[in-house]
Amino acid sequence: MIRSMNTSTKAFPILLRLSFLFTISIISEAIDTITTTQFITDNQTIVSSDGSFEMGFFSPGNSKNRYLGIWYNKIATQTAVWVANREIPITNRSGILKITNPGILVLLNETGNIIWSSNTSRTVQNPIAQLLESGNLLVKDANDDNPDNFLWQSFDYPCDTLLPGMKLGKNLVTGRDWYLSSWKSNNDPGRGVFTYWLDLRGYPQFWGSNGSVEWYRSGPWNGLRFSGNPSLKKNSIYKFNFVFNKQEVYYSYELLNSSIVSRFSINENGFVQRWTWVDGKGWVLYLSGPTDTCDTYALCGKYGSCNVGNSPVCGCLDKFVPSRPKEWAMGVSTNGCIRRTPLDCEKGDGFLKYSGIKLPDTQYSWFNESMTLKECQTACSHNCTCMAYTTLNISGEGSGCLLWFGDLIDIKEYTENGQDIYIRMASSESEGLAISNGGSKEKKGETIGISLAISMVTLSLIFGLLFYVWRKKQQQQQQQQLKREGRTRDIFKHGYNNESQTKDLELPLLDLATIMNATNDFSESNKLGAGGFGTVYKGMLEGQEIAVKRLSRNSKQGVDEFKNEVICIAKLQHRNLVKLLGCCIQGEEKMLIYEYMPNKSLDSFIFDPTRSTILDWPKRFHIINGIARGLLYLHQDSRLRIIHRDLKASNVLLDIDMNPKISDFGMARSFRGEETEANTSRVVGTYGYMSPEYAIDGHLSVKSDVFNFGVLVLEIVSGKRNRGFFHLGHNLNLLGHVKIKTGNAILISTLN
Template structure:
């Protein structure tokens, strides 16, 4: 007996010791750990919650993934409320949960790989303790700070479940599981609405609003849920009321074993344990109509029936697809007071307004909305709803209306701006009733439609009702004009089988098409309408080819009523009439065929002759191309050029006859324009190639030397911003140059034309400026020859079909060899207003002379004004002086062409204006090179030198001593040069 007692005592001691070693209770200290062994789990003090590792549910593999989570202790099935490593599960059973050396909570494996961490400030692990509270909150405490101060807690990092005791604020979000068995983050998130939204909570699907909880259902369970969240929701001083009325419950609610779950299907559920299972006390969204923007813009639905979405009166479905997810657009738009009205709807659920103001009356609110057309889409006037809480009575919507639901218990009275003609009644159709358009022949009043197809409209509620022969009225839920059908909502007493037997009721133009007894939905069709009703001749004015006889608009002679299109159409002719008509048609056809055969033969003969003529012209062109290089050498006399330069010339020479054929003998209808050198024609070569033909007149200032110069230069220069020479011709006194055809002509035809200047917005002008700069850089630096153009101006900048600039007219250009960059001449040629001062006055030119011309062109592009002929005042007689004066006054934006105001980038504009002033400085050495100019244009933020006063604005004796690093006094300047035309 004594031996048994000793054995029993030893067994009891061993069992107690085992549980002390294996179970850690509700607390985990430094040096302790939790593994996948269930006996090591933490259990709260009253054994409500448990923390430990659990495997991925539904895994059929022998090797399972493990998660660390918290679940209700002892409940079946296991109900997990929090997961730590939901993003990265432990791939096997070697997982360990412990307090790391840096004081963080971590999940690790045998391989020391870390799968999760609390990521808080490092501290000694010996001072920290983990405890699972009875509320389900896992807390990390620092012994130095006291037990009531939590260094970290799971309630601030929830997964998909909200528990009693949590604080719902802006930083808290519930993210659903990927599916019912996988804890990884899913598609749905429950969180507080953004600050700019008036709603309190939202459910998002992949970062887009899926459900907006800005309204509160009236049942008691939903009030309990929102009290559950609302009583703990704080965000500064912001109020979180969930409806327009204060929420009260009849008695305090026991939230023990209650939770709010964001499930993987997008449903937010409030669950409470009821002895053996979780009972769903509330969930949302209640149906698909609660989903945000379910019907799209200006689409509306009714949750009291199952018909789906429809467009509001005055709107039409977006044609890309079905109504769901796309919505509707206005049939037409107008902001003229006499052309617009409001579609007045009642009990409408709509998203929160975009603006709120105070107005005394509904009429003031309506007038404010019309004054903001086309921004204002709708308004709602609240006479007393907010009188005790808000000073705002007029709600305005400026964005498209979405999430519209009719017959909503706490809905608004909503007035939507529409064009009168889109909803106004006509002799054929009645005005809309609420959200329902009433097509002909349906009638809701004595003066519209056909009274045989009578319906009733309740304007106060916007509902359409249908009266059965026995006098019972049913609510209409949908009307489809295209299929001549409508739907009614019937009650349980409605018998589908009996109604189908009544389809042949006399004088009843409606038939039952379908009936769904379970949902109480009955689909009717209406018979095609007979001739329209009338009481007087004027009633038939809107029905062409008809006359009022007795009580109907009967069709006139040779017309008959077509009930499919509801109009009078011509009768089909008799058989005898058809025979006679067929004979007449055959006669006409045969005669027409004979005439057509003659015309075809004539056209073929003429085309053959023309083809022969074109072949001869093409042959002549080919022969001339064969001799082109030889004729260029003989024409130009290139004694000063090396042999290698001569061999590279590839300028085709065309015969004068081929050019006459291409321009139809220089007909005026082919003329594109005229300059000092002569007219320019459009020509077309065989094969359809368009060219520009520049015919130098005998009195042209561009002589033979300039003509030769241009042929050589353009043949050697190849750049996307230089015009291409296609060929040339010389015969007697005729000197002709053939260029690539530029359909948009020259730059000056746009910027100096008040109607066409708006076609060049700022992005296009900036690209033109950059393109000209690139072309000039190529001439000065990047080409095989160093070329000074000497006649750069807006009329010499041509624009192709894509508005790309191309520099043209190289007749005055000079070629430099080696590193030469300047020269002088006694013959000054060019265009005043664009000529550099050292060239115009002293005959000295260089690449800086072209820079000056570029600066003038740049300022003309910015201002839309010519430098020549510009007059601002007696002190300022040039565009350059005007620009300089605006720069000294820090008003460079006043230089802007008015047509650029809407599209201009102000920083780019000011940069370009300063570059223009740098280019037109009086001293050539102060001007930048084209390489510098292009760098300043390409770099967004660039430091530029301060310009000195421009040429022709400062007296020559002042300019030579002016500083290049400071702004001179405007009082020192005077005009010393009167520009030519």
């Protein structure tokens, strides 16, 4: 960022400033360079050698304030493309720009105070400032003709405009960000609330943000264009490029004809736009984004698909249904959709192909540039947290692999230049199907030349089976009823039935009628919360407050997870583990009964601006210490060594005295004896908390929980979420941010 000086300095007192008139020459004619013996006053400018750009002082719109800026020189309407002192205007015409011997540009006001300056990490003996034909203001050594050997350039500090040759992205070596920020208004070039920046959380994509709120996104680069910009294609005005290597990640463009004047900018309302100058017409809008309502980020929620041609615009992807049907009926779709048939990774899932869409948010994605699509599918299918995959680069024959972890968000349907994505589905939903445009079956050419013999055999088999199916119909209905009645015995395959559960698990098995009575028939007024597993209700059982975790039929926690949670914590006894009081398994119902935690979950405190004030540092330390004690018990002191695998703020509950209790053992893994680690093909948990060796290679150990604990501690201390952490200075998550700060602190300590 351009360094603005808002404090006074005595480096240039008034008398010294007046002495410039006698020792330094004022520029009196149009040139493109100033030296240490020259300076620019308010009524003077410099012009690039080809006359395309001019630099000097100007007043935007109806403002009377003066700013140092660069604008187009050959068009009728003055259009500024860069402003130096955008945050600190000069209130009169007393401004002076000069270059000092070290090679630093300084902007002085009438009192001789520096209100803006450039910066440099090195010095030269004969520095000059030159306005290039590209509109770039360069500070360099006058004796050095190498254009890349400069001390400072304005192109490294974009304002609201991206000119040809500028970069929009990030330098991975220096950490410099190139991003656009809007003006406050036509009369004020100060930094507005809107920015357009490159996100490196996952595979790169650009975001349009309103303050800290992410408003719309470009989608990932696919080799031809950004997935969310289908209109970005070859044209007669400019060519564009996206560079992604170990040193830099950026977007840039070049004009195809030097006589064309075209710019890319962000306006005061946050829209990014491509403008082209046409004589007699002025600035003509060529492209603009966002283009319509469906470009609004996450408008249709997870697994929702947006189509401006529909009414309402939001719908669910095929094989998905609204997560909250009543809200969808009222036109509220932000909570998105869920799979019609729940996944069952251990038994095997498949993938459905959806075509013609904007690829989902890539914040929580992984990519490999060399893998084939088949290898990509294999990698995704072997990781239960991988929800979708696609080809990374669609130019040519296609190459590379892009994987998504977690729910898919911000999907839009396109009539042209959309992409294919393969989404994880239950095997019963994914066999032999290919879906396009978020709902309709992909049209396939009619099969020609089917063998007559095969047709006859097929028909014979069908008729032969009809009678058999008819005879079995009544038997199947009876068997279904028996299965429902015997669900308890089916779930606990190791003998934990009604007769032995008290002896083996020391855990009461409650009937449905008792639970319904305790929760007032699962009344809405008793509802404590909901998640992917189902709903939690408050109840009263024999004078004791309880929390009932009622798993939905579409729950992410299936039968195995339910059974695992019961077995894992039935006999665990520790003050920092939530106590399981009983369970209910009847018909299609699966419920767990816990002790009631009046302060609910930890995340409801630390991430809430108001409630977080309750947690002073002693309370936060007390919570961290309690979680650590509970984790130590699971790892070392319990009868079975247990790895939780999903330790996060929402899975830590707080009792009346704010004591933390670890909960939700559906994903837990138990070990016997001295076992401390294992490898698994089923990676489960929450992306953003999982350790790298577990998320990528499936290597599971007690260290996996320790990594989760470390992330949780950072969140408790900072009050910020690791997933979704935002900082204008970089695009890292909370872990990356802390790593930078820690590294800088260590470096400073070492230097001192």
